[in-house]
Amino acid sequence: DAGVTQSPTHLIKTRGQQVTLRCSPKSGHDTVSWYQQALGQGPQFIFQYYEEEERQRGNFPDRFSGHQFPNYSSELNVNALLLGDSALYLCASTRTSGGGPGGTQYFGPGTRLLVL
């Protein structure tokens, strides 16, 4: 049973560029959340997708956008990259249908983005 997978593993971009990160959820999961983890800090919630719509959003600017596909996989897009966007981007999946309090999120290995 494959866990959560993310691609690419590493990425180097320059300021002002745009980037797309990809995530495939764990089998049977229908909900994908994205988190940003800056060096030495805890992950911060970016947004969550369910039924191909953004269900909840954290305190991130509109430069951060996403998409969920019918097969539940998801993309995170960041436009007009800033140096401060350098971080580990983590994808987590869970199952909402029949879920509820205590639903566990499983994380992928992350994509490390460096903005120069």
Add this chain to the structure above:
Amino acid sequence: GNSVTQMEGPVTLSEEAFLTINCTYTATGYPSLFWYVQYPGEGLQLLLKATKADDKGSNKGFEATYRKETTSFHLEKGSVQVSDSAVYFCALSDWGRFSWGKLQFGAGTQVVVTP
């Protein structure tokens, strides 16, 4: 709003020592509580969880008890190994129309176990 506070690291221990990492939380509802572990260069792995007051989560020798009266979820292990060296994150999640289970994390505590 909800928040998580955990003790700062690094925590340096000798092998077979007792480990405690303190975690306290602030929440308006009745959150679920989690400990995640992150090994160097990797993503987060769920270590244990508790979904209601007085629940005890346990896994791989680690334990934590959900204490509502002290709003705490301290992580303990009786005898650590070098392989336990990692960063440990305490987290909470709420479930409701405005939360949908998003995780809020503490800043993380680095644990270094020496032989």
